[in-house]
Amino acid sequence: MRVGMIGSGVQARRRAAALRPQDRLVAVAGPDTASVQDLARPAGAAVRRDWTELLERDAVDAVVVATPPHVHEDSAVAALGHGVHVLCEKPLAPSAAAAGRMMRAAAAHRRTLWCGFNHRFHPAVRALGEAVAAGGHGRALSAIAVYGHAVRPGYHTEWRADPAVVSGGQLMEQGIHLVDLVSTLLWPVRDVFAHLQSSFGLPAGLEDDAHVLLRSEQGQVAFVRSSLSQWRNRFLLEVTLEDATVRVSGLGGSYGDQTLTVEPRSSGPFTARETVFRGPDPTWREEWEAFCRATQERTLRTPDESGPRSLAIVEAAYRSARSGTWADVTTEEQ
Numbered sequence: 001m002r003v004g005m006i007g008s009g010v011q012a013r014r015r016a017a018a019l020r021p022q023d024r025l026v027a028v029a030g031p032d033t034a035s036v037q038d039l040a041r042p043a044g045a046a047v048r049r050d051w052t053e054l055l056e057r058d059a060v061d062a063v064v065v066a067t068p069p070h071v072h073e074d075s076a077v078a079a080l081g082h083g084v085h086v087l088c089e090k091p092l093a094p095s096a097a098a099a100g101r102m103m104r105a106a107a108a109h110r111r112t113l114w115c116g117f118n119h120r121f122h123p124a125v126r127a128l129g130e131a132v133a134a135g136g137h138g139r140a141l142s143a144i145a146v147y148g149h150a151v152r153p154g155y156h157t158e159w160r161a162d163p164a165v166v167s168g169g170q171l172m173e174q175g176i177h178l179v180d181l182v183s184t185l186l187w188p189v190r191d192v193f194a195h196l197q198s199s200f201g202l203p204a205g206l207e208d209d210a211h212v213l214l215r216s217e218q219g220q221v222a223f224v225r226s227s228l229s230q231w232r233n234r235f236l237l238e239v240t241l242e243d244a245t246v247r248v249s250g251l252g253g254s255y256g257d258q259t260l261t262v263e264p265r266s267s268g269p270f271t272a273r274e275t276v277f278r279g280p281d282p283t284w285r286e287e288w289e290a291f292c293r294a295t296q297e298r299t300l301r302t303p304d305e306s307g308p309r310s311l312a313i314v315e316a317a318y319r320s321a322r323s324g325t326w327a328d329v330t331t332e333e334q
């Protein structure tokens with residue numbers, strides 16, 4: 001795979017480091033020349049001022065869009081139009097409508113558009129998904145999901161706090177991973193109830209703490225908390241099934257050991273089975289490999305719905321918080 005990198009920040013570096021030995025970073029584009037050069041030079045890649053120049057000058061099979069969200073739609077649609085596959089960071093776009101336009105461009109040009117949701121590839125998360133899907137513990141009844149970190153000094157000056165760049169706060173930025181996991185691993189989300197808080201003076205409309213209920217057609221509910229007031233980094237995904245509780249806590253690194261716990265429902269003495277996953281984060285490499293496979297398997301080129309779907313759920317949460325009532329998740333088809 002000849003790869004173009006759009007953006008040269010944290011995610012661009014992670015994604016570039018996850019390329020397979022047979023891939024080649026051909027060009028890096030972005031406005032921050034120093035970091036573009038830092039990423040490009042060791043790989044012998046070209047340094048480009050912006051993504052338009054990259055798409056015009058460099059023969060690439062795929063691009064990674066690793067910029068703030070306001071650049072995702074234009075750059076991805078242009079790349080797809082050049083016949084180039086796209087792995088685009090979450091959130092796929094600033095709105096579900098924009099994500100829908102990206103999906104249609106992918107379908108029209110028969111190219112893969114993949115929304116980067118690397119959390120699906122954490123080993124404990126995978127194991128939880130497999131345990132739920134296998135059905136051995138019965139039906140999933142409810143869930144609790146928590147993800148957060150502490151607001152950083154200077155957060156107000158980052159693009160994450162700029163309403164011209166983002167269309168939501170912490171729920172859109174980090175909580176969207178939980179939204180994706182609930183709607184992918186547990187149940188399709190029919191409607192949403194949300195309470196949003198802003199305690200740190202971010203611009204209007206950019207919450208720093210979100211408490212959200214995601215309800216299925218059958219009435220199962222996941223409680224999701226996504227927060228910038230998690231003074232110690234925290235990740236939790238806990239599912240109550242008919243015959244067991246299955247829990248992932250931690251993601252490794254600053255989020256603590258990634259641990260999968262299975263607690264069976266039983267009338268006997270309390271028992272739990274715990275598995276701890278240690279070692280380097282495999283998610284970037286595994287997601288990249290899955291993306292590469294998708295570009296080759298015609299059937300998988302049908303764009304994955306998870307990017308627009310997660311945005312439609314987050315948008316429903318914002319509508320619910322404004323109205324104080326449950327809000328239906330509306331997708332373009334409805």
Ligand SMILES: NC(=O)c1ccc[n+]([C@@H]2O[C@H](COP(=O)([O-])OP(=O)(O)OC[C@H]3O[C@@H](n4cnc5c(N)ncnc54)[C@H](O)[C@@H]3O)[C@@H](O)[C@H]2O)c1
Pocket residue numbers: 006007008009010011012029030031032035050051066067068069071089090091116117118159173
């Ligand atoms: N999957 C995850 O766990 C995860 C984690 C962090 C961020 N993200 C997502 O990745 C994306 C990038 O986040 P980040 O943390 O790398 O941000 P960052 O600030 O570290 O990097 C953003 C980069 O985009 C570049 N850029 C800005 N405008 C551009 C343009 N018009 N053309 C090309 N490049 C441009 C900047 O120069 C910078 O290099 C966001 O969508 C974010 O939500 C995902």
